[in-house]
Amino acid sequence: MKTLSLKSLPAKMLAKKYLQIVKISWTNTLVYRLSFILWRLESIILFLGTYLFWLAVYHNSAQISSYNKTTMLTYIIGILILRNLVFSSRINQAAEDIASGGLNKYLVKPMEYFHWLIGIDLGDKIAQLFFLFFELIAIFLIFKPPFFIQTNIAYLIYFLISSSFSILIYFYLSLIISLTTFWYPEHNGWPQRFLFDTMIIFLSGGWFPLDILPLPIYRFLSLLPSTYLRFFPLKIYLGQLELKEIIKGLILMFLWIIILRRLTNFIWQKGLKTFTAVGI
């Protein structure tokens, strides 16, 4: 049965396939200018909201939990960057494809649908990061935020590893949400997507670092995959975790990736069997 194996193709062919998919992704991005601009705008507004809030809070206090003004504002900027790197708006496409029957056109092709999504997502991430780069320049010019620069190479490497794991975890989580459309196709799966998007901002530490919460709650959240999407990599970047905690976190992330990947394939196979391909 189908899995996410990439082994079946020679690397060059695969690269050409992906390149073409990435190109289609870009052209689509340029065609759907409005939704692209809105997604960027949402990103900036979320950032400004949290940034200005925390700026105001630090007006009166120098330290909250383990964060001073610099580390907190660095954290908030980090949240913005990881949103663009880890999160993705393109996996929603799967829900629409399933609900509208557009999935057909991918299924009859000698290609894995998930590979297609990866390609589209990759193209999208590159485009988002490209624009983010300019937005960051503007942010630094306008707000001149204090920014913590990590100089310890080891932390930076762990940060990069955990961020790449985050990309995978988000991919599977988001895909699972999209796949529920097989059973709940109302409004192209928008209700469950909306709930997911709202919760994931909070649960990934988008409003504030999760460790300012009471310890029992924080401990519980540490078991969930969402905590590792943004909060955990940023904690590493800020140098606030011990090596033991980092390794423990990375192992947990790895386990989540395996679980979510299995779950995704399982739901996908189940879903395809109930798929009615729309219209008799």
Add this chain to the structure above:
Amino acid sequence: MSIIEVKNLKKYYQVHKKEPGLIGSIKSLFKREYEDVKAVNNVSFSIEEGELVGFIGPNGAGKTTTLKCLSGLLYPTSGKLEVLGYNPWDRKHEFLKQISLVMGQKNQLWWDLPAMETFILNKEIYEVPQEKFDHVLNNLVDLLEVKDVLNIQVRKLSLGQRMKCELIAALLHSPKVLFLDEPTIGLDVVMQKKMRDFIKSYNQKYKATIILTSHYMDDVSQLCERVIIIDKGKLIFDGSLREIVEKYADHKIIRVVFSKAIDAKKLEKIALVKEYNYPSAVLTVKREASNVAAAELLKNFPIADLNIEEPLIEDIIAEVFTGKDVS
């Protein structure tokens, strides 16, 4: 060996029933009642290499569902399917590279991009070598006369241009088996004919096996030697068009033009009057009685013109569907 083998195929859908109105909606929120729809119910047939088979039936008969099962989109409820020696549901890449599914009402072209982008994408996905791609593309573009529209956004194309491009996208990898679901839907008469000619020539040139569904009898009667008729999920006929006529058309049609006014009631003694609009009338008679009836007419009425015709294939099939005994 047959290319397509279908044995006792069944595909049931579960759909939930909802009573009309707000109360019905609220009820269905708490308790959903499901109902099995037997979209395809125990259908068997086999198709040899190079055959061009027409699949006909009224809306909701199960034609598209069958095609979707054959191309691996739908998981059959039960039964055995084999296409090119593969089980379609496995969706093996070697299998998918040899087939194509074109649905007249769904498009695979990227709506916001020029058709050419989709073609190039398909080239990569189907791993078509550049030379072969150029050759096949040029060929198709010439045949279908769409050279000028390849670089225009698909959303700006006319329906006919779009269907042609759809067909090109589906044929770039030179599939051996082609499933065409209403390929001429919404096209004007001229375009329909072009499409038909093209399908015919593709079938002959590449020895491709083609199953085609259509609402237009012309498509089927001009293209397909063999037709399979299904209705309410059941196969009710499989054979040549000629056989349908022999089997189901137990009557012939006599068209008469009278030279003087006549008493229409008298006509009914000779044949069943379908239409009478002086000076012309359309009568139907039992096949074997047609000569006698014609002679009677000529003898007893002032006739300017008389023709004995086979009934239209549409009408025969309509009769097949509207509950005449067909077993």
